Every structure is written in C-alpha cells, then in structure tokens.
Amino acid sequence: MKRILVLSFYYQPDLCAGSFRCTALVDELAKMRASIHVITTAPNRYESFKVKADKFNKTDNITIDRISIPSHSSGMIDQIRSFYTFYKGAKKLTAENDYDLVFATSSRLFTAFLGARVSREKRIPLYLDIRDLFVDTMSNILSSKIAWLARPVLSFIESYTFTSAKKINLVSKGFLPYFEERYPAVPLSLFTNGIDKEFIQASHAHDMKWVPKSIINVLYAGNVGEGQGLHKIIPQMADRLKKRICFKVIGGGGLIQKLRDEVAELGLDNVELVSPMGREALIKEYIKADVLFLHLNDYDAFRKVLPSKLFEYGAMKKPILAGINGYSKEFVKSEICDCAVFFPTDLEDAVKKFESLSYSIESRDEFIKKFDRQKIMGEMVEDIYGVC
Numbered sequence: 001m002k003r004i005l006v007l008s009f010y011y012q013p014d015l016c017a018g019s020f021r022c023t024a025l026v027d028e029l030a031k032m033r034a035s036i037h038v039i040t041t042a043p044n045r046y047e048s049f050k051v052k053a054d055k056f057n058k059t060d061n062i063t064i065d066r067i068s069i070p071s072h073s074s075g076m077i078d079q080i081r082s083f084y085t086f087y088k089g090a091k092k093l094t095a096e097n098d099y100d101l102v103f104a105t106s107s108r109l110f111t112a113f114l115g116a117r118v119s120r121e122k123r124i125p126l127y128l129d130i131r132d133l134f135v136d137t138m139s140n141i142l143s144s145k146i147a148w149l150a151r152p153v154l155s156f157i158e159s160y161t162f163t164s165a166k167k168i169n170l171v172s173k174g175f176l177p178y179f180e181e182r183y184p185a186v187p188l189s190l191f192t193n194g195i196d197k198e199f200i201q202a203s204h205a206h207d208m209k210w211v212p213k214s215i216i217n218v219l220y221a222g223n224v225g226e227g228q229g230l231h232k233i234i235p236q237m238a239d240r241l242k243k244r245i246c247f248k249v250i251g252g253g254g255l256i257q258k259l260r261d262e263v264a265e266l267g268l269d270n271v272e273l274v275s276p277m278g279r280e281a282l283i284k285e286y287i288k289a290d291v292l293f294l295h296l297n298d299y300d301a302f303r304k305v306l307p308s309k310l311f312e313y314g315a316m317k318k319p320i321l322a323g324i325n326g327y328s329k330e331f332v333k334s335e336i337c338d339c340a341v342f343f344p345t346d347l348e349d350a351v352k353k354f355e356s357l358s359y360s361i362e363s364r365d366e367f368i369k370k371f372d373r374q375k376i377m378g379e380m381v382e383d384i385y386g387v388c
Contacts, residue, residue, distance in 0.1 A: 001061075002034045002388055005094060005118065007104040009086060009111050011040035011064070013051045015276055016223070017308035018131060020196060020373075021171075022105050025129075028377040030062055032385065037097065038064045039090045044071075044082070051278075065093050083110045094118050101388050102126045109134035113157055116164035125166040125387045129191075133178055133301060134158070140299035141226050162186060166387045169380065174304035174327025191380040193308040194373030199315040202283045203368060206317070210290070210359035216245050218321065219289035221282055222309050224253035229297030231255060232345045233323055235262040238271045240351055247271045247293070250285060286316050291357060295323035298344040306331055314339075314367050319357045323350060335370075337362040 006026060010019035022040075029036050043051045043066075057064040067089035069082040087110070101124060104115025112128050119126035135154045142150060162168060162183050169189040170176065179188060224230055230249065238247050249259065252275060263271045277285075286292065292313040296302040303326025310332065313320050320339040322332060323346070332339045338361050340353040 002032075002101065002385070003097075003099045004029060004034050004036050004384075005097075005099040005102045006036055006038045007090060007102065007111055007115050007118075008038070008040050009083070009106075009108075011038060011066070013053055014041075014043045015278070017193060018105060018107060021129075021131070021193060021308070024194075024196065024373050024377045025103075025105070025380065026062060028374070028381045029384070030060065032381060033061060036062045037099070038062065039093055040064065040066055041082075041086055042066045042068045044069055067093075079108070083108075086111075087114050090114055091118070094122075098122070099124055101384070103129070103384060105129035105131065107132040107134070109154070109158060109161065113161045116161040119164055126164050127384050127387050128162070128165045128168045129171070130168055130175065131171045133175060133304060136178065136304070137227070137299070137301040140301045159183075167383070169383070171308075172304060172306035172327060173331075174306060178304065189380070189383050191376055191383070192306060192371065193311050194371045194376040195311045195315045195368055196279075196373050198279050198283060199312050200368055200372065202287065203315045203317060203364075206287050210361075213290065215243070216290045216354075217248065217288065218245055218291045218293050219248045219250070219285060220293040220295070221250040221285065221312075224249065224251045224256045224259055226255060227297055227299075227302065228253075228255075228295055229345060230295055231259045231262045232297070233295055233347065233350060234259065234271060234293075235266050235268060236347045237350055237354070238263070238268050239266050240347065241354070242268075242270060245270065245354070248274060248285070248289070250274045250277060250282065252276050286312075286318065289318060290359070291354075292316065292318050292320050293322075294320065296325075296328070296344055298325070302344075303327065310336065311371055311373075314364060314371070317361045317364070319359055319361065321350070321354055321357065335367055337364060337367075 008022035010016050012019050012023040043053055053066055055066050067086050069085045102115045102119045104112050106112035115126050135158050165186055167187045169191050171192055173190055234247050294309055306328050314336045322341050323344040325344055329341050332341055338358055340357050342349040342353040
C-alpha cells in the first residue's frame with residue numbers, strides 16, 4: 001500500500017477552490033487503497049464564516065491532521081504568520097513518518113515550498129498541483145518598489161520548489177508558456193478544476209426557466225479581493241443601471257470593506273453584500289439569480305488563470321456575465337454557451353454585454369460531462385501514481 005502525504009492549506013469544510021479540489025482528490029486516492037495522511041489547517045478561509053472541524057480524524061485509510069493558525073484577515077503580514085505556523089506544524093507532524101510520495105496543492109507557492117522541503121529531506125518524489133502563478137501575480141499586485149525587492153527572493157523560492165518536483169500539474173492551460181520558458185525540464189500535466197456533484201445534481205433537478213423581469217438579479221459568489229477587483233465594476237454598473245439591475249455579492253475577503261465603501265459613496269440601494277455561506281444555501285441563491293457574475297482585475301497575471309468559479313457557474317442553467325481576458329476568455333468562448341464576456345473594469349463594455357445577454361439557455365450537458373470533477377480527479381490520481 002502506497003503511503004501518500006497530502007499537503008493543502010485548505011480542506012473541507014473550509015469554503016474555497018483549494019479545499020474542494022483537495023477533498024475531491026483525496027476521496028479518489030482513497031479508492032486506490034493508498035494510506036493517505038492529509039495535513040491542513042483548521043477552517044480559516046473567511047473571518048465571517050466560522051465552521052469547526054476536529055483537529056484529528058482517522059477513517060479507514062485516511063488520516064487528517066488540522067493545524068490551528070492565528071486568526072487573520074487577508075493582509076500580507078497575517079498570511080505570512082499563518083503560513084509559518086502551518087509550516088512549523090507540518091514539519092513536526094511529518095518528522096517521524098515515512099511516505100512514498102508527497103502531493104502538495106498550492107496557489108500561493110508556500111504550500112508547494114513546504115512539499116519541496118519534505119520531499120528533499122525524505123528523498124521521495126514530489127507531485128505539485130499549481131493553482132496560481134504566485135510570483136507573477138505578486139509582481140502585478142504589489143507596488144513596484146516592494147515587487148522589485150521581493151521578486152528575487154520569491155523567484156528563488158519558486159525555482160527551488162518547482163525544480164524539486166518530479167511532476168507538476170497546472171490547473172490552467174494558460175500557465176503553460178510560463179513553465180515551458182522557465183522550467184522546461186519538469187514534466188507537466190493539465191488537470192483543471194471541475195464541477196462537483198452538488199452542482200451537477202442541482203442542474204439536473206431544477207428547470208430554471210426564465211421569466212421576464214423588469215429588474216435583473218445578478219449574483220456574484222466568491223472571494224472579494226484584489227484579484228477580483230469588484231470595487232472597480234459592480235458599484236459603477238449598479239449606478240449606471242439603477243432601475244434595471246440588482247447585484248447580490250456573497251463572499252468575503254481583503255477588499256470587502258472597499259467594495260462596501262464604494263457602494264455607500266454612490267448611495268446605492270441595489271447592491272446587497274452577504275457573508276459567505278455553505279454550498280447548500282449557495283446553490284439556492286444560484287437558482288434564484290437571473291445572471292451569474294464573474295470578474296478578474298485587469299492584471300497581466302490574471303490573463304493566464306482559469307477561475308474555478310466558471311465550473312460552478314457553467315453547471316447552472318443561467319446566463320453568465322464575465323469580465324475576464326486571456327486564457328479564461330478563450331476557455332469560455334470554446335466551452336460554455338450563453339456567456340457574455342467584457343473587458344475587465346470596462347464599464348461601457350460591461351453594460352453593452354449585459355444588454356446582449358440571452359436568457360434562453362442552450363444545453364450545457366456536454367460541458368458538465370466533460371468537466372465532472374470526479375472524472376477529472378480519477379484521471380489525476382492515475383497520473384499521481386505514475387510518479388510513485
């Protein structure tokens with residue numbers, strides 16, 4: 001029986017893409033009769049959504065250790081402190097254990113770095129699942145002075161981490177040029193995010209026929225941070241289309257207050273901000289909405305990503321209005337029908353594309369079948385076993 005160490009900063013019942021992805025993968029790994037040791041954190045994704053989970057769980061062939069980290073918001077210093085606590089705790093938990101493989105899923109690089117450290121110390125293969133290009137993103141988000149100072153250090157950590165891997169999976173095909181240029185010797189796979197069974201079941205169970213309305217209910221669900229840039233588009237659209245549109249934002253994050261301030265400054269009563277909620281409640285909100293909204297800030301790094309939210313949205317029989325560019329725009333145009341795409345932060349284009357929306361949704365059965373999370377994770381497990 002293979003002994004596999006799984007490192008993920010987030011794991012269910014936490015609410016985020018990394019949590020859902022890692023949990024689905026572990027479920028598929030368990031079917032292979034591997035002995036799986038998951039090291040993660042106690043639920044902490046949103047300050048406004050508190051859920052408890054046991055620090056230690058053992059069921060059949062899965063052992064889960066959850067490390068408590070300091071209470072934090074989404075600030076950089078908070079995140080560094082939180083990861084350092086996770087890093088120390090994980091190193092302590094792995095010190096006396098033997099494994100055949102380390103699997104680490106990471107968006108902010110440092111969980112991948114932890115995987116590289118454990119892999120090198122124990123001299124066992126490392127399989128990385130990369131969900132974001134952290135160095136690339138930080139170069140866009142940080143001020144030019146701080147980015148200039150941080151980039152050499154972060155680039156060194158990235159190089160150490162990625163060259164430690166026996167194989168790297170990329171969740172977005174848009175990451176390929178970055179890796180092919182910098183790490184041509186590292187074997188790559190492409191297993192995207194996918195659609196979880198809850199959304200597939202909801203899609204099949206509800207007809208969701210469009211009933212003409214004078215006011216269109218537009219829903220955004222997810223993180224509210226610099227990456228999403230919601231404060232640059234939602235208040236402006238709500239103001240422009242006051243008598244025709246009503247926004248509902250479900251989520252939290254580092255810029256939720258910025259969004260709240262923008263809404264208040266414009267005196268808007270057609271933007272509702274709601275705290276994060278569990279999936280069962282969220283699906284009910286999807287069903288009630290007329291349009292599902294997505295937006296990424298206008299940064300070069302975000303032209304390479306493929307937002308996990310697209311898979312949830314795509315499973316629902318609802319039109320999608322998306323402010324995206326680059327690879328995610330290409331993906332939507334080739335894979336998801338009834339999705340209107342506008343240039344990020346461009347109010348005029350956003351309004352124009354909103355006006356163009358069709359509410360007669362074509363079948364998305366092929367999309368759902370192709371991106372069924374369970375199927376994708378099953379194929380990925382086979383790939384992981386190939387490096388053991």
